[in-house]
Amino acid sequence: MCRVNKPVFAQTALQTSPFSNTIHLNQPPIYPQKAYKMSTWNVYKVAYVFSPTRNLYALFVATDGETDGTTMLVYGDLRQGMQVQVLGHDNPETIRGYIGKELIGTIDNTKLQDVVIVAQNMPAPWKQLDSMGRKLRPDRPWYRGEDWFNEVVDTLKRWGLLIT
Secondary structure, three states, rough: OOOOOOOHHHHOOOOOOOOOOOOOOOOOOOOOOOOOOOOOOEEEEEEEEEOOOEEOOOOOOOEEEEEEEEEEEEEEOOOEEEEEEEEOOOOHHHHEEEEEEEEEEEHHHHHHHHHHHHHHHHOOOOOOEOOOOEEEEOOOOOOOOHHHHHHHHHHHHHHHOOOO
16 A cells, blocks of 8 residues: 655644544554643543443543543344444443442543544444354454443554553
8 A cells, every 4th residue: 555645743633644534443543742731531431331241332422511421332142143332422420320430531622533433443243143042153262342342442452542
């Protein structure tokens, strides 16, 4: 692949950044050093009751106080596969099954769209059980919603989007 040399500042725009629809999760973007103090938003790990033995985890970015913001999670089950959902302007405490939330870091308020794109492009857990409840690929470990959440957080940290 041939790359055209562009100024570093051009790579921060969403249209020309590596955060496009053809995202490469192993190549972190280049951000310019900023001389001014940036405004940040808190990022939380939110837990919900999913079943008697498992919890569902979501990434919540508080954009307005501590109760309004953007929630990113995977929804579905291992029999049909899961899909990434992004819920905007929701209070995570009002969603049924809410257990609690834990502060995991902050993000620059101008990078919320990049965080959402990373979450949307991280592969959600695929179909892993047949209709009888048997594992389709016994040689592969389970990949559940919590694994997806941990991969999103690790990628955000590695790229410098999530500051812990």
